[in-house]
Amino acid sequence: MANSKTGVQRPLSPHLQVYRFTTTMLMSIVHRITGGALYFGILLLVGWLLAAASGPEAFDMAQGFFGSWFGILVLLGFSWTLIHHAIGGIRHLVWDTGAGLGPKGREAWGLGTIIGSVVITAALWIGAFVFGLI
Amino acid sequence: MPEMRTPLSKVRGLGSAKSGAKTWWRERVGAAALLPLTLFFIWLVLSLAGSDHAAAVATIGNPFVMVLLLLFILVSADHMKLGMQVIIEDYVHSEGQKVVWLVLNTFFSYGLAAAGVVAVLKIGFGM
Numbered sequence: 410m411a412n413s414k415t416g417v418q419r420p421l422s423p424h425l426q427v428y429r430f431t432t433t434m435l436m437s438i439v440h441r442i443t444g445g446a447l448y449f450g451i452l453l454l455v456g457w458l459l460a461a462a463s464g465p466e467a468f469d470m471a472q473g474f475f476g477s478w479f480g481i482l483v484l485l486g487f488s489w490t491l492i493h494h495a496i497g498g499i500r501h502l503v504w505d506t507g508a509g510l511g512p513k514g515r516e517a518w519g520l521g522t523i524i525g526s527v528v529i530t531a532a533l534w535i536g537a538f539v540f541g542l543i
Numbered sequence: 544m545p546e547m548r549t550p551l552s553k554v555r556g557l558g559s560a561k562s563g564a565k566t567w568w569r570e571r572v573g574a575a576a577l578l579p580l581t582l583f584f585i586w587l588v589l590s591l592a593g594s595d596h597a598a599a600v601a602t603i604g605n606p607f608v609m610v611l612l613l614l615f616i617l618v619s620a621d622h623m624k625l626g627m628q629v630i631i632e633d634y635v636h637s638e639g640q641k642v643v644w645l646v647l648n649t650f651f652s653y654g655l656a657a658a659g660v661v662a663v664l665k666i667g668f669g670m
Contacts, residue, residue: 445630448623454584455616455655458662461603465596476593488585495581498574505571533585542592 432519439523440497443490450487481543488533493526566625573622580615587612604667612663620656624648 428434460471474480500518503509509518537543587608591599602608627648635641 441630444623444626448627451616451619451623451655451659455659455662458603458659458666461596461599462662462665468596468599472593472595484588491581491585495578499578502571502574533589537589537592542589 433515436497436500436519436522440494440501443494443497446490447494450490453483453487476543485530485534489526489530492529492533493522496522496525496529570622570625573618573625576614576618577622580611580618583611584615600666603663606667609663609667613660616659616663617656620652620659624652627652 457471457475460467475484500509500522503518504515509515534543587602591602594602603612628645631641631644631648635644
Protein backbone atom coordinates (compact mmCIF):
# COMPACT_ATOMS: atom_id res chain seq x y z
CA MET A 410 0.00 0.00 0.00
CA ALA A 411 1.25 3.45 -0.91
CA ASN A 412 -0.01 4.89 2.38
CA SER A 413 1.48 2.14 4.53
CA LYS A 414 2.96 3.55 7.71
CA THR A 415 5.08 0.53 8.57
CA GLY A 416 8.08 1.94 6.75
CA VAL A 417 8.67 -1.45 5.15
CA GLN A 418 8.95 -1.46 1.34
CA ARG A 419 6.65 -4.31 0.48
CA PRO A 420 6.61 -5.67 -3.07
CA LEU A 421 3.68 -4.48 -5.18
CA SER A 422 1.87 -6.66 -7.68
CA PRO A 423 2.82 -5.92 -11.30
CA HIS A 424 0.76 -3.27 -12.99
CA LEU A 425 -0.01 -2.21 -16.58
CA GLN A 426 3.52 -1.13 -17.58
CA VAL A 427 5.13 -4.55 -17.08
CA TYR A 428 2.77 -6.47 -19.36
CA ARG A 429 3.39 -7.12 -23.04
CA PHE A 430 0.78 -5.24 -25.06
CA THR A 431 -1.96 -7.50 -26.44
CA THR A 432 -5.07 -7.07 -28.61
CA THR A 433 -7.36 -8.35 -25.87
CA MET A 434 -5.84 -5.86 -23.43
CA LEU A 435 -6.48 -3.00 -25.85
CA MET A 436 -10.06 -4.19 -26.49
CA SER A 437 -10.73 -4.41 -22.76
CA ILE A 438 -9.51 -0.84 -22.23
CA VAL A 439 -11.43 0.51 -25.24
CA HIS A 440 -14.59 -1.32 -24.13
CA ARG A 441 -14.44 0.47 -20.78
CA ILE A 442 -13.66 3.86 -22.37
CA THR A 443 -16.47 3.56 -24.94
CA GLY A 444 -18.86 2.51 -22.17
CA GLY A 445 -17.88 5.54 -20.13
CA ALA A 446 -18.32 7.79 -23.17
CA LEU A 447 -21.77 6.36 -23.90
CA TYR A 448 -22.71 7.03 -20.26
CA PHE A 449 -22.62 10.71 -21.18
CA GLY A 450 -23.39 10.26 -24.88
CA ILE A 451 -26.95 9.23 -24.09
CA LEU A 452 -27.46 12.85 -22.97
CA LEU A 453 -27.55 13.63 -26.71
CA LEU A 454 -30.58 11.36 -27.14
CA VAL A 455 -32.40 12.65 -24.06
CA GLY A 456 -31.63 16.26 -25.00
CA TRP A 457 -32.96 15.64 -28.51
CA LEU A 458 -36.15 14.05 -27.10
CA LEU A 459 -36.64 16.89 -24.61
CA ALA A 460 -36.28 19.35 -27.50
CA ALA A 461 -38.92 17.44 -29.48
CA ALA A 462 -41.18 17.41 -26.41
CA SER A 463 -40.71 21.18 -25.94
CA GLY A 464 -42.01 22.16 -29.37
CA PRO A 465 -41.07 22.98 -32.96
CA GLU A 466 -38.66 25.85 -32.16
CA ALA A 467 -36.55 23.83 -29.72
CA PHE A 468 -36.62 20.80 -32.03
CA ASP A 469 -35.52 22.85 -35.05
CA MET A 470 -32.60 24.16 -32.99
CA ALA A 471 -31.60 20.61 -32.00
CA GLN A 472 -31.93 19.40 -35.61
CA GLY A 473 -29.85 22.39 -36.71
CA PHE A 474 -27.11 21.45 -34.26
CA PHE A 475 -27.03 17.78 -35.27
CA GLY A 476 -27.07 18.78 -38.94
CA SER A 477 -24.10 21.16 -38.58
CA TRP A 478 -20.55 20.00 -39.30
CA PHE A 479 -19.83 19.92 -35.57
CA GLY A 480 -23.01 17.98 -34.84
CA ILE A 481 -22.18 15.47 -37.57
CA LEU A 482 -18.68 15.09 -36.11
CA VAL A 483 -20.20 14.40 -32.68
CA LEU A 484 -22.66 11.89 -34.15
CA LEU A 485 -19.86 10.19 -36.11
CA GLY A 486 -17.93 9.67 -32.88
CA PHE A 487 -21.09 8.64 -31.02
CA SER A 488 -22.04 6.07 -33.68
CA TRP A 489 -18.58 4.45 -33.74
CA THR A 490 -18.48 4.39 -29.92
CA LEU A 491 -21.91 2.75 -29.75
CA ILE A 492 -21.13 0.18 -32.46
CA HIS A 493 -17.73 -0.66 -30.97
CA HIS A 494 -19.24 -1.14 -27.51
CA ALA A 495 -22.07 -3.26 -28.99
CA ILE A 496 -19.68 -5.59 -30.84
CA GLY A 497 -17.48 -5.70 -27.73
CA GLY A 498 -20.62 -6.69 -25.82
CA ILE A 499 -21.29 -9.55 -28.25
CA ARG A 500 -17.66 -10.65 -27.79
CA HIS A 501 -18.07 -10.67 -24.03
CA LEU A 502 -21.36 -12.58 -24.21
CA VAL A 503 -19.64 -15.21 -26.40
CA TRP A 504 -16.68 -15.37 -24.02
CA ASP A 505 -19.10 -15.77 -21.08
CA THR A 506 -20.17 -19.09 -22.58
CA GLY A 507 -16.53 -20.22 -22.55
CA ALA A 508 -16.23 -20.13 -26.36
CA GLY A 509 -13.60 -18.21 -28.34
CA LEU A 510 -11.07 -17.96 -25.53
CA GLY A 511 -8.26 -19.90 -27.27
CA PRO A 512 -5.19 -18.07 -28.63
CA LYS A 513 -6.65 -17.77 -32.13
CA GLY A 514 -10.24 -17.14 -31.07
CA ARG A 515 -9.56 -14.30 -28.69
CA GLU A 516 -7.21 -12.61 -31.18
CA ALA A 517 -9.82 -12.91 -33.95
CA TRP A 518 -12.55 -11.48 -31.70
CA GLY A 519 -10.28 -8.61 -30.69
CA LEU A 520 -9.32 -7.68 -34.24
CA GLY A 521 -12.87 -8.37 -35.44
CA THR A 522 -14.24 -5.87 -32.94
CA ILE A 523 -12.03 -3.01 -34.06
CA ILE A 524 -12.27 -3.77 -37.80
CA GLY A 525 -15.99 -4.56 -37.63
CA SER A 526 -16.81 -1.36 -35.76
CA VAL A 527 -14.91 0.82 -38.25
CA VAL A 528 -16.40 -0.95 -41.30
CA ILE A 529 -19.99 -0.85 -40.00
CA THR A 530 -19.70 2.81 -38.94
CA ALA A 531 -18.26 3.72 -42.36
CA ALA A 532 -21.00 1.76 -44.15
CA LEU A 533 -23.66 3.48 -42.04
CA TRP A 534 -22.38 6.98 -42.88
CA ILE A 535 -21.73 6.25 -46.55
CA GLY A 536 -25.26 4.84 -46.72
CA ALA A 537 -26.67 7.93 -45.01
CA PHE A 538 -24.78 10.13 -47.46
CA VAL A 539 -25.84 8.15 -50.54
CA PHE A 540 -29.49 8.20 -49.47
CA GLY A 541 -29.27 11.96 -48.94
CA LEU A 542 -29.74 11.96 -45.16
CA ILE A 543 -26.70 14.22 -44.63
CA MET B 544 -10.12 -29.39 8.91
CA PRO B 545 -13.76 -29.83 9.98
CA GLU B 546 -16.56 -28.56 7.74
CA MET B 547 -17.60 -25.15 9.04
CA ARG B 548 -20.56 -24.49 6.74
CA THR B 549 -24.01 -25.63 7.78
CA PRO B 550 -26.09 -27.75 5.34
CA LEU B 551 -28.57 -24.84 5.02
CA SER B 552 -25.76 -22.44 4.02
CA LYS B 553 -24.59 -24.88 1.32
CA VAL B 554 -28.10 -25.24 -0.07
CA ARG B 555 -28.55 -21.45 -0.22
CA GLY B 556 -25.22 -21.24 -2.01
CA LEU B 557 -24.81 -17.51 -1.41
CA GLY B 558 -21.29 -17.56 0.01
CA SER B 559 -20.02 -14.82 2.28
CA ALA B 560 -20.80 -11.92 -0.07
CA LYS B 561 -24.52 -12.89 -0.23
CA SER B 562 -25.00 -11.23 -3.61
CA GLY B 563 -23.13 -10.23 -6.77
CA ALA B 564 -24.06 -12.88 -9.32
CA LYS B 565 -27.46 -11.23 -9.71
CA THR B 566 -25.86 -7.94 -10.73
CA TRP B 567 -23.52 -9.76 -13.12
CA TRP B 568 -26.51 -11.52 -14.69
CA ARG B 569 -28.57 -8.28 -14.88
CA GLU B 570 -25.75 -6.57 -16.77
CA ARG B 571 -25.69 -9.44 -19.31
CA VAL B 572 -29.46 -9.58 -19.79
CA GLY B 573 -29.45 -5.82 -20.34
CA ALA B 574 -26.58 -6.17 -22.82
CA ALA B 575 -28.46 -8.86 -24.77
CA ALA B 576 -31.61 -6.70 -24.85
CA LEU B 577 -29.65 -3.66 -25.97
CA LEU B 578 -28.32 -5.36 -29.12
CA PRO B 579 -31.67 -5.35 -31.00
CA LEU B 580 -32.71 -2.12 -29.26
CA THR B 581 -29.54 -0.43 -30.54
CA LEU B 582 -30.37 -1.49 -34.11
CA PHE B 583 -33.81 0.06 -33.58
CA PHE B 584 -32.22 3.24 -32.19
CA ILE B 585 -29.90 3.59 -35.20
CA TRP B 586 -32.88 3.09 -37.51
CA LEU B 587 -34.87 5.76 -35.61
CA VAL B 588 -32.06 8.31 -35.81
CA LEU B 589 -31.56 7.66 -39.53
CA SER B 590 -35.27 7.92 -40.27
CA LEU B 591 -35.56 11.23 -38.40
CA ALA B 592 -32.34 12.80 -39.75
CA GLY B 593 -33.18 16.32 -40.84
CA SER B 594 -36.93 15.86 -40.34
CA ASP B 595 -39.23 18.60 -39.07
CA HIS B 596 -41.04 18.59 -35.73
CA ALA B 597 -44.37 17.24 -37.05
CA ALA B 598 -42.71 14.24 -38.70
CA ALA B 599 -40.63 13.48 -35.59
CA VAL B 600 -43.70 13.66 -33.33
CA ALA B 601 -45.64 11.39 -35.69
CA THR B 602 -42.83 8.80 -35.75
CA ILE B 603 -42.07 8.85 -32.01
CA GLY B 604 -45.81 8.84 -31.22
CA ASN B 605 -46.25 5.52 -33.03
CA PRO B 606 -47.01 2.96 -30.26
CA PHE B 607 -44.39 0.47 -31.47
CA VAL B 608 -41.72 3.16 -31.67
CA MET B 609 -42.72 4.48 -28.25
CA VAL B 610 -42.45 1.07 -26.60
CA LEU B 611 -39.06 0.32 -28.17
CA LEU B 612 -37.73 3.81 -27.42
CA LEU B 613 -38.86 3.59 -23.77
CA LEU B 614 -37.23 0.17 -23.48
CA PHE B 615 -34.03 1.51 -25.05
CA ILE B 616 -33.92 4.38 -22.53
CA LEU B 617 -34.77 2.27 -19.46
CA VAL B 618 -32.49 -0.67 -20.28
CA SER B 619 -29.67 1.74 -21.24
CA ALA B 620 -30.05 3.60 -17.93
CA ASP B 621 -29.84 0.35 -15.97
CA HIS B 622 -26.91 -0.95 -18.02
CA MET B 623 -24.92 2.28 -17.76
CA LYS B 624 -25.56 2.49 -14.02
CA LEU B 625 -24.20 -1.03 -13.51
CA GLY B 626 -21.22 -0.37 -15.79
CA MET B 627 -20.26 2.90 -14.10
CA GLN B 628 -20.65 1.21 -10.71
CA VAL B 629 -17.93 -1.30 -11.69
CA ILE B 630 -15.66 1.53 -12.86
CA ILE B 631 -16.17 3.45 -9.59
CA GLU B 632 -15.55 0.33 -7.48
CA ASP B 633 -12.36 -0.35 -9.46
CA TYR B 634 -10.80 3.12 -9.19
CA VAL B 635 -12.17 4.88 -6.09
CA HIS B 636 -10.57 3.27 -3.05
CA SER B 637 -11.56 5.66 -0.28
CA GLU B 638 -14.79 4.31 1.22
CA GLY B 639 -16.42 7.74 1.75
CA GLN B 640 -15.67 8.99 -1.77
CA LYS B 641 -16.79 5.68 -3.24
CA VAL B 642 -20.20 5.94 -1.56
CA VAL B 643 -20.60 9.53 -2.80
CA TRP B 644 -19.78 8.56 -6.40
CA LEU B 645 -22.05 5.51 -6.28
CA VAL B 646 -24.95 7.66 -5.07
CA LEU B 647 -24.25 10.29 -7.76
CA ASN B 648 -24.17 7.48 -10.33
CA THR B 649 -27.62 6.34 -9.21
CA PHE B 650 -29.00 9.91 -9.27
CA PHE B 651 -27.61 10.56 -12.77
CA SER B 652 -28.81 7.27 -14.27
CA TYR B 653 -32.32 7.44 -12.81
CA GLY B 654 -32.60 11.17 -13.52
CA LEU B 655 -31.66 10.60 -17.14
CA ALA B 656 -34.15 7.74 -17.44
CA ALA B 657 -36.94 9.86 -15.94
CA ALA B 658 -36.20 12.79 -18.28
CA GLY B 659 -36.14 10.50 -21.32
CA VAL B 660 -39.37 8.73 -20.35
CA VAL B 661 -41.21 12.01 -19.68
CA ALA B 662 -40.05 13.40 -23.03
CA VAL B 663 -41.23 10.33 -24.96
CA LEU B 664 -44.59 10.21 -23.16
CA LYS B 665 -45.13 13.95 -23.72
CA ILE B 666 -44.40 13.55 -27.43
CA GLY B 667 -46.59 10.45 -27.69
CA PHE B 668 -49.61 11.63 -25.70
CA GLY B 669 -49.63 15.23 -26.89
CA MET B 670 -48.40 18.46 -25.43
